[in-house]
Amino acid sequence: SHEWTQPPSVSVSPGQTASITCSGDKLGDKYACWYQQKSGQSPVLVIYEDNKRPSGIPERFSGSNSGNTATLTISGTQAMDEADYYCQAWDSSTAEMVFGGGTRLTVL
Amino acid sequence: EVQLLESGGGLIQPGGSLRVSCAASGFTFSNYAMSWVRQAPGKGLEWVSAISSSGGRTYYAGSVKGRFAISRDNSRDTLYLQMNSLRAEDTAVYYCAKDGALGSGSNFGGQGTLVTVSS
Numbered sequence: 001s002h003e004w005t006q007p008p009s010v011s012v013s014p015g016q017t018a019s020i021t022c023s024g025d026k027l028g029d030k031y032a033c034w035y036q037q038k039s040g041q042s043p044v045l046v047i048y049e050d051n052k053r054p055s056g057i058p059e060r061f062s063g064s065n066s067g068n069t070a071t072l073t074i075s076g077t078q079a080m081d082e083a084d085y086y087c088q089a090w091d092s093s094t095a096e097m098v099f100g101g102g103t104r105l106t107v108l
Numbered sequence: 109e110v111q112l113l114e115s116g117g118g119l120i121q122p123g124g125s126l127r128v129s130c131a132a133s134g135f136t137f138s139n140y141a142m143s144w145v146r147q148a149p150g151k152g153l154e155w156v157s158a159i160s161s162s163g164g165r166t167y168y169a170g171s172v173k174g175r176f177a178i179s180r181d182n183s184r185d186t187l188y189l190q191m192n193s194l195r196a197e198d199t200a201v202y203y204c205a206k207d208g209a210l211g212s213g214s215n216f217g218g219q220g221t222l223v224t225v226s227s
Contacts, residue, residue, distance in 0.1 A: 033213035033214075035153070042216040043203075045214065048211065050211075086153050099153045099154065
């Protein structure tokens with residue numbers, strides 16, 4: 001089993017834009033999803049099909065996916081956005097769902 | 109509202125077997141594929157297994173293939189994961205998830221069940 005590659009940590013000041021990347025071979029040819037997991041809680045889907053937001057997810061969350069990299073962008077980051085973020089995509093070569101290693105977002 | 113209630117976790121010795129369950133409510137269970145995802149203490153998310161809505165197709169991570177078996181009972185709205193030949197590295201919180209179409213992500217509606225493999 002393998003994982004998509006994410007930076008272990010990203011820091012951002014309140015009100016600024018945070019970008020979290022997820023990379024892997026031909027990731028842009030697959031649909032990417034993103035999950036937010038706050039301490040002690042279950043994961044919550046924040047982006048699906050590369051750039052769509054589920055009902056109830058704030059507009060400041062957006063996504064893109066091209067080439068070998070998917071990106072989660074949080075505009076106007078708030079303290080409540082501090083959490084671990086995981087990307088996910090289906091690897092058709094192994095018929096497995098694969099997560100990224102996770103990125104801890106710190107809002108300083 | 110999607111609700112998923114995982115149960116059956118506990119302390120088990122290496123080499124032992126355990127079955128965890130997930131009771132679903134708030135949606136038509138038989139219409140959706142389902143998955144198990146685990147998280148070792150202090151670590152990231154790891155996909156374990158998935159099953160189609162009818163139960164006819166199953167998928168496994170390489171780390172559990174041949175040891176774990178996923179199944180479902182659509183008459184009881186319940187998902188199962190039979191875990192055999194358990195190892196210390198299987199220690200984790202096990203979450204079940206309601207899957208959308210491929211690429212549409214999953215809904216984790218529960219708090220998971222902790223499986224600890226230790227002598």
